[in-house]
Amino acid sequence: MNLREIASRAKVSIATVSRTINRLPTVRPAVARRVQRxxxxxxxxxxxxxxxxxxxxxxxxxxxxxxxxxPFFPEIVQTFEDLGLEHKYEILLSSITSNPxxxxxxxxxxxxxxxxxxxxxxxxxxxxxxDAFRQHEIPAVVIDIESSGPLLKTIHIDYHHGIRQAVQxxxxxxxxxxxxxxxxxxxxxxxxxxxxxQECVTEIELKVSPEFLIxxxxxxxxxxxxxxxxxxxxxxxxxxxxxxxxTAIGVMREAFELALEIPRDLSVVGFDDTHxxxxxxxxxxxxxxxxxxIARMAFRALLxxxxxQCSRTSRDIGTIKTELVLRRSTxxxxxRFKKITADRNRRRSGGQGTRQVGLQSILRK
Numbered sequence: 001m002n003l004r005e006i007a008s009r010a011k012v013s014i015a016t017v018s019r020t021i022n023r024l025p026t027v028r029p030a031v032a033r034r035v036q037r038x039x040x041x042x043x044x045x046x047x048x049x050x051x052x053x054x055x056x057x058x059x060x061x062x063x064x065x066x067x068x069x070x071p072f073f074p075e076i077v078q079t080f081e082d083l084g085l086e087h088k089y090e091i092l093l094s095s096i097t098s099n100p101x102x103x104x105x106x107x108x109x110x111x112x113x114x115x116x117x118x119x120x121x122x123x124x125x126x127x128x129x130x131d132a133f134r135q136h137e138i139p140a141v142v143i144d145i146e147s148s149g150p151l152l153k154t155i156h157i158d159y160h161h162g163i164r165q166a167v168q169x170x171x172x173x174x175x176x177x178x179x180x181x182x183x184x185x186x187x188x189x190x191x192x193x194x195x196x197x198q199e200c201v202t203e204i205e206l207k208v209s210p211e212f213l214i215x216x217x218x219x220x221x222x223x224x225x226x227x228x229x230x231x232x233x234x235x236x237x238x239x240x241x242x243x244x245x246x247t248a249i250g251v252m253r254e255a256f257e258l259a260l261e262i263p264r265d266l267s268v269v270g271f272d273d274t275h276x277x278x279x280x281x282x283x284x285x286x287x288x289x290x291x292x293x294i295a296r297m298a299f300r301a302l303l304x305x306x307x308x309q310c311s312r313t314s315r316d317i318g319t320i321k322t323e324l325v326l327r328r329s330t331x332x333x334x335x336r337f338k339k340i341t342a343d344r345n346r347r348r349s350g351g352q353g354t355r356q357v358g359l360q361s362i363l364r365k
Contacts, residue, residue, distance in 0.1 A: 010038040021046050022057075023088070060090045061302055062110040062118030064129065068095035070218070070246065071274040072291060076121060079295035087303060089116075096122060107132040117141070117302035121294065124187035139305035141298040141317070144189060153301045153317045155294060157189070159196045162287035162322025163241070166269045167200040169285075169324060170239045174333035175267060179212035179237035181226045181247050190218065193243045193271065212237055216247050223250020231258050238266065238333045245270035245277050245286055252280060252329070263331030273325050283327035293320055 007014045012035060019027045020035040027035075038044075063080050065073040077093060084091040092115060094106040107129050110118055117139040120126045126142045130152060133140045139151040146154070170178055180197045183190025194213070201208055211233050216222035223242060227250070230237055242248040248270030252262055260266050262282060270277055270286035277284040301317045 006035070006038050006042065006044060009042070010035045057306075058090075058114040058116055059088065060092050060113060060115045061299070062092045062094065062115040064094045064096055064106060064118065064120045064122055066096060066122045068093075071276050072244065072246075072272050073121075075275070075291040076295045079292045080119065080299055083296065083299040087299075103128055104132075111136050111138065116306045119295075119298040119302060121298060123189040139302060141301045143294075144192065151305065153305070155297050155301075155317060156319040157192075157289060158319050158321045159189075159193050160200065162271070162289070162324055163193065163196040164200045164203070165324035166241055166285075166287055167197065167206075168204065169326070170241070170267060170269070170330065171204050171206065173239075173267065173331065174335065175239040176206065176333070177212070177235065177237040177239070178206065178208065179214065179230055179240045180208070181214045181216045181223060181240060181242045181251065183216060183218045183243040183247075185215055187218075190243055197241060209235075216243065218244045218246055220246050220250035220253065223247035223252075224254040225250075227251045227254035227258070231255075231260070236266075238335070239269070239330070240266065241269045241271075243271055245272045245274045245284060248284055248286065248329075249276065249280060252284070262329050265334060267330040267333075269324075269330060271322075277325075278327065280329070282329050285327045285330040286325055287322050288325045289320060289322050 003014050003017050007017045010017065012031060016027060016031060017035055020032045021039070061080075061084060063077065065076060068074070068077070073095075081091045083089075092110060092113060094109070096102055096106050111132070115138060118129075118133055119141045120129050121141075121143060122129075123143050126145055130140055130142060130145065134151065137151060139153070141153045141155065143155050144157060145152070167178065178201065180194060182194040185191065198208070212230070214226040214229060216226055223246065226247070227240070230240065231254075240248075240251055242251060248268050251268050255262055255266055255268070262268055268284065270284050271289070272291075273286045273288035274291075277286045297318050297320070
């Protein structure tokens, strides 16, 4: 089945069929519906490559994420694909690592397929990719990149707000020894989370020992290694804030091996609020960064650049706010817990003594 046969069945010109397939507004709605009915009846599938050559648009958006096995990214991918389906865009997904060859291959594949725009949601590995897409005048959306280049839009993340809430929450529970396990030092967003932690503890005049600042790599294994190192320190922390939930889950796993009870012996806070966070034992207190909102903001920015042909210059498109989600992995600091328990026992024992004396006095009478 080709365009000529569809045009004959729908009693329109070939040009009208072509305009209908390419969703051009010059076709009257009633005619477009008639043509679409014929297309559906015969099961016609247009040649997307040929259509892209004619229209100059592929109706494909690229989406680049880091390591799809990380539970942070599936919700971003799902939301992005849902929006693509809603707006009739195909989504070309690439899960990339820091391997330069793989980065180059992923960028080349998207350029060759003439994507209309690309969301680079890799949280710190964007610089080379941005340059590649800029050279081919492909609109791009990135996370926390400052650039004056054309066609580049940036989503900012307010790491400070959620981390400040986490630090103040732990301080209110009496924690004075708070450790921080960061992500890799070559990941810009991981560095920003660490800096936010350091600034927030300084705000409330807490001092953090150098041995309480440990670099990880955002994996559970790194969280386990970090917890082992903290447990072996001369003075152990009473609370740990982690740069992501995967690290926090690793901390909790190693704490279990060391017979440390959470949160009685150690309070743990994650970052991201991935789906798994609410199913750990105990459920993980964490800083929420909405993956769905990141995907929606990125998709809307690409749609704005491509379909409205406006705002095609570099600009910030919004800020994702973070916030603390309280669950059961944080509790009163052990030192304060012991004091509260001792005071409670003292009061109870004093009350019982008074009641016993009163009872004996009554019996004597």
